Amino acid sequence: MFKPSAANTASTSTKPPEEPVTHQEPVFTQTCADMLGITNLDSSAAELMEFLARETLKETLRLARTWTHRSARRKVTIADLEHTIKYMQNTGNLNIASVDTLNLGIHQLTAVPGTSGGLYSFQKASNDIDVDKEDTETFVKIPREIRLISYPLVTDGQPVQSDYTVNVDEEDGTYFEKNAPEVMAPIQEKTTHQNAKRSCLQMFREAVKSTKLEEKVGLKPMAIEMLTVEQQIFMKDIITVCMGQDDKKRHEALYTLENDAGLQVVLPHLTERICKSISANISQRCLSLIIYAGRVLRSLSHNKACDMTVTLHHVLPALLSCCVGRNMCTRPEADNHWALRDFSAKTLVGIVREQVDKRDSGFTARRLFDFSYRIFKDPSSSFPMIYGTILILQEFVPDAKKAMWLLTEFQSMSVCCKQHIEAVNRTAAQQLTMQEAAKLSQQLTKTENILRSRFNLPLTSSGPVLNRKFL
Numbered sequence: 001m002f003k004p005s006a007a008n009t010a011s012t013s014t015k016p017p018e019e020p021v022t023h024q025e026p027v028f029t030q031t032c033a034d035m036l037g038i039t040n041l042d043s044s045a046a047e048l049m050e051f052l053a054r055e056t057l058k059e060t061l062r063l064a065r066t067w068t069h070r071s072a073r074r075k076v077t078i079a080d081l082e083h084t085i086k087y088m089q090n091t092g093n094l095n096i097a098s099v100d101t102l103n104l105g106i107h108q109l110t111a112v113p114g115t116s117g118g119l120y121s122f123q124k125a126s127n128d129i130d131v132d133k134e135d136t137e138t139f140v141k142i143p144r145e146i147r148l149i150s151y152p153l154v155t156d157g158q159p160v161q162s163d164y165t166v167n168v169d170e171e172d173g174t175y176f177e178k179n180a181p182e183v184m185a186p187i188q189e190k191t192t193h194q195n196a197k198r199s200c201l202q203m204f205r206e207a208v209k210s211t212k213l214e215e216k217v218g219l220k221p222m223a224i225e226m227l228t229v230e231q232q233i234f235m236k237d238i239i240t241v242c243m244g245q246d247d248k249k250r251h252e253a254l255y256t257l258e259n260d261a262g263l264q265v266v267l268p269h270l271t272e273r274i275c276k277s278i279s280a281n282i283s284q285r286c287l288s289l290i291i292y293a294g295r296v297l298r299s300l301s302h303n304k305a306c307d308m309t310v311t312l313h314h315v316l317p318a319l320l321s322c323c324v325g326r327n328m329c330t331r332p333e334a335d336n337h338w339a340l341r342d343f344s345a346k347t348l349v350g351i352v353r354e355q356v357d358k359r360d361s362g363f364t365a366r367r368l369f370d371f372s373y374r375i376f377k378d379p380s381s382s383f384p385m386i387y388g389t390i391l392i393l394q395e396f397v398p399d400a401k402k403a404m405w406l407l408t409e410f411q412s413m414s415v416c417c418k419q420h421i422e423a424v425n426r427t428a429a430q431q432l433t434m435q436e437a438a439k440l441s442q443q444l445t446k447t448e449n450i451l452r453s454r455f456n457l458p459l460t461s462s463g464p465v466l467n468r469k470f471l
Helices: 006-013 027-036 043-070 078-091 131-136 200-210 229-242 247-259 267-284 287-302 308-324 337-360 363-377 383-395 400-421 428-455
Strands: 109-116 119-124 153-155 158-160
Touching (some): 027 043, 043 078, 229 247, 229 267, 229 287, 247 287, 267 287, 267 308, 287 308, 308 337, 308 363, 308 383, 337 363, 337 383, 363 383, 383 400, 383 428
Antiparallel strands (some): 109 119
16 A cells, blocks of 8 residues: 655665764654643654655545546645545545455554664555465354244234234244145245346347336526625616616616626626516517617627627517517507617627627528518518518528529518508508508618619519528
8 A cells, every 4th residue: 555656765775875864753643642642652653653644645635636637627626635535435545454445454564664764664565365264264154043923913802813923832932834824825936937048149139128218317407696785786776777767877877788897797687687578568568668678688789798699598589579579569650669670670680790690600690581581471470570570681691692582572572562552442450551561661672772782783683482491
């Protein structure tokens, strides 16, 4: 277990004999003995304890350093020392007095004189085991005499012998057998199965067939870290001011969200509550509060120190709901819900372009394009819903060929809008539909000009008919 290293032996052998080696007293062991009240500690025993403590400490530090290196940490922590001590206890390195685990005790260590003057080094005398002695030793087995005592049952004050217990003769105390009841099945003799002699390959194949193909594993849900009291107060004040009526304080709060470099900690909590607020206000058709919440997401997306990718599962559905929601307000003929759809679409495009496309190589953009096109072609979609998809389709179109195809789709939608605008005998509901169709037609015309100038497409060009799943 403890052997002097080759480096120490070589260093001691090369020293000149005329230089006297200073005698090192076991200071630590002697101090501990004095603290415990032990006064009769032999010097050789103290030296041995000093050596064992030093070697155990060195081995513990070596294993702790290895544990730290494999755990990809720079410094040795308390957890590394705890794991190392548990490992040494499990492997028996600390139990030096145990013989069962082949860790020979202290009495097997012999001193090597002349290594360091008064301080000795110790080594094992021999690790060989006398096999003949082990074979010749016999162990005396102590026989056990098992005696069963039958306790009778008592019915109406009279003892009644049970049919399931062994009977005892009351006079001499001997046991005798009694016929068991017929309900007890006889013990069957062991029979060797016909397929008992099988090859290892057959046994392995049968074992593989009997293994479980599916295993149910319990996963602990991811818990969001709790915020400090100061962070909770800050988030409460920000939400209160941004959703309040004071315009000056709201602008100051939005400016803080755009420039504060320490918002990453509160970002998951803040975006979750803002997105829940958007969902609740869409259900209540409160347009003003939806706009206020959208401005908060817009400010957070402009903050260079915030990584919005950790909250995409909340932000993208909320912004898409603002873009393609059917009813966003109680008075669609008077309220400007078109500005909310444009604002939300621009915020969505900005987040995807600046933070998401660099990581997934445009996969999210393709999914958003496909989602918007399904709403664009759905017969049940209203004109405001189609209006919210125009900017997403315009920004996420991949190349000129797809742009030509998209222009063809926009032209057919423009024709449909003109038919609603030129219809006669309109009711109040049809009058609102005509206004929505006119707004959508203006947006389509504007988008067509942008696409033609971006990809240098002629005015008379029309793209081929492509499948919806072209991406």
